[in-house]
Amino acid sequence: MATTPYRVIGTRPVRHDGADKVTGKAVYTADFKLPGLQAGFILRSPHPHAKILSIDTSAAEATAGVSAVVTGADFPNVKNKIAHLGEGSVNLAHLSANCMAKDKVLYKGHAVAAVSATNAHIAEEAAAKIIVEYEMLPSVTDIIEAMATDAPLLHADLFTDDLGLKADTASNVAVHLHFEKGDVATGFEQADVVVEAEFKTATVHQGYIEPHAIVADYNEDGRVRLWTSTQGSFTCRQQTAEILQIGVGDVLVTPCEIGGGFGGKIAVYLEPTAAILSKKSGRPVSIRMPRTDVFEATGPTPASFMRVKVGAKNDGTLLAGEAWIAYDAGAFPSGVIGPGCMCVFSCYDIEHAVVDGYDVCVNKPHTKAYRAPGATQVAFAMEQLMDELAEQLNICPLEIRMKNAVKEGSRRVDGPVYPQIGFVECLEALRDSDHWNSPLEGDNRGRGIAGGFWFGCGLKSSAACSVNADGTINLLEGSTDIGGSRASLAMQLAETLGIESSDINPMVGDTDSVGYTDVTGGSRVTFATGLAAYEAGRDLQSQMKVRAAELWECETSEVSIGDDGTFSGNGKTAGFKDLASQLFSGGAALVGRATVAPECPTNGFGAHIVDVEVDPDTGKVTILRYTVIQDAGKAIHPSYVEGQLQGGAVQGIGWALNEEYFFNDDDQMTNASFLDYRMPTMLDVPMIDTIIVETGNADHPYGVRGVGEPPIIPPPPAIGNAIYNATQTRMRELPMSPPKVWLAMQSSD
């Protein structure tokens, strides 16, 4: 273990929110109550595609105990305007229509009306009395079928944005993207070996344990107060204000504790509806989504159809790559296809490459981000093709990856040239790991590896630190804490100031009390909000230098700050806490603040190893051993980095093995429960081993890279490679569930 220059960073202090979480005192949205609180219920479409001819709410309104009924007619008309939500953007008319259907329902579960009442049972009973007259329309859920010219059309006003040009006729294809580098035709001509295959992946959900919930209070003065479970209180505020057509300053969002998001709690679903119910009823309204609605009506991540081709020289050097990728957008244009296109070849240096991507509307819920959105699908294709190339060339799967791994100076197909990155270091750590060096023995067993990349973004973050009389700090920041970020931010501030993590009380502020902060997403919080905490600490130190100079009767320039945060000047020294308490009694209070907007990606890479056993009679895959290797730049709190790596791997294992949306012949989802939407349980995964690689990051004072997203990417292809190694059967479709693996084994016999 190398010696570290840090006192706090790299240690594992108890998290500040830990006691509240383990004792059940932490306040989640569903725990939050106001006097006179009404319960809301949302009526949803049973049909995947239909015109709404009429909605009769009279019987519901006449039900005793009902305080308000809302339909699409109560929602302001919102123009087709693009709102940027930090990581990703959204068309506000689509966002509004997704919260409450106006003239058409586009998927089973699409909201058509809402009721508030004195309790949830009355609201549900009253909602059942709402009569909606539908005219059924033909529906489509398959991506390729939806791309056909004669496919049922979801939006009459959707014209494909084809490389910036609008098509003449309406289509379900929202966008066609194209990226190119080098000369692909020449690349394939020069290749000694070429592999090509089609791959499919199913729609999967983030599966956060806390369903969406909201408490809304529309005040008489026109201000709306919202308590909600969100990944971004400011983007929640913005979306709600735009949909309600009121000013952002008229909305106050208080983020409650959040039970998981993974990209699925950025868009609003309940907030505008609850606010309108509250406005109509004159009372605060809460809505809690049942799990069925979470599956059917919030954003899962796209299913995909991909055709990928890769060519290499006999020595394993990659020469050319070609990818044709179509992602299911769900009911409205999505945006996940973009990163999918950028990530397909992002781990390897390929001289000639071309990528075409399509965002395709289908009668399924509107797809959204899910942990490294779009990267897992393409990795399933590319990382298996890497193994196929390796096999044809008789090269070790690790060696072909090492040979072609991107490094500083490699250019991605979408343009950017990588700065210093750590993929090679991850592969070296894999090569040196105990797992890789332990032989795998036994029948029907196989080992697989795969790599993965996610950008990691910067965006805007704000923080303020107020000094208490005893020199402790209240840190106010704007990033809702999903993965232990209060601890990692407090640790960075503590390191900066020379105090302990326990000297800091970190708090996630509401939108009235803290500076603008983008979503908790893009693996950005420990990096960007950490930078804000660091800068706020530096701001505080500069103020304290001025005040210390006054106290010690010297020039500000004579006051210096040591590496341990000790102030010295004019022959006097004082530690941070000592000086802070001296200054507190002699003048104005001290508040450091910072707001930052780093533009650089943090470039997270990882590599995974998995051992599986496949039951030859049933096709069931058992994960025997799993190791995640990832470059964290610098791990602030290693336990939470390990937690991210393990959690991401488990979600990837679920995506690989059993998770999928099933639709019946009527295009209705049939498995909207945790019984039949099979996420892994603790009995389905072994302890996930982790190896943290730390290559640093020049764009952050402590070298942090984003770590949350990369670990979900490699599991499906790593497991696919392991299944092939065990059975000589190549799986080209997710999930690799027992019926599919068994069937594939039959046909490859």
Next chain:
Amino acid sequence: MKDFQYAAPTTIQDATSLLTEHGSGARILAGGTDIIVQLREGLREADIVVDIKKIPELSDCQYSDVSGLYLGAAVACCDIYENADLAGRYGALADSTHIIGGWQIQSRASVGGNLCNASPAADTIPALIALNAEAQVTGPAGQRTIAVAAFCKGPGKNALVDGEFVVAIKIPPQSANMGSAYQRFIPRNEMDIAVVGVGSWIELDTVGNIANARLSLGAVAATPLFAEEASQFLVGKEPNDDNFALAAELAKQIVTPITDMRGTAQYRTHLVGVLVKRTLTTALARAQA
């Protein structure tokens, strides 16, 4: 969810009157692990829920070598698999009660309730059919006995008429030359519902051949099935892999599975063969032990 009344009678007579009075508006609660969820999700409705587990006869659990097992309808799953004597005699029942839900569910859920819920994928029903169990039923017209193999009438439908309820399940006595097993296939390792479930019971004769056998199949038809022809085939045969494989093929011929999110009809049929062989192998080992 609609409001309902709740009653907890302490005698069979009181329960019968309540159930008779309310007819189809009454729902029976023993462990409650199915009915509470069904009421909340609107899958069933009730004017009154009659809790029968306070009736002493329904919590009785007795074994004798003469009459076999008397299993009160409200006895919880954990009371079976935690009872070493019972678990040893009725391997299939211990296997099935051990895999229903987690331990919280197992300490509430009853075998009687699992039977009455009449799910085609119920775990205990194939075990009970393999063990040749019968349900002792009481009602306004008095007592009657229904073989478990004939108890289910369709998904969620059973042979009870309004006012009737199951008091106990009776299973023939077991001797050392008998063995049984239940296995299900699930995609995960827990928290799941049978894609296919198979129960096997065999009795060996003095030379070690099969004297009697009963095979039962779950989740491959509208009700759990007794695989009569496959069972008969085994009688008088040597208990070996070849004969087990032939019985498995015969069992596959009677199934009419559906294709749904839990598996295709083709896959389910295949699994019947796999599980018949696996459960027979376990049942044989238990009969030989």
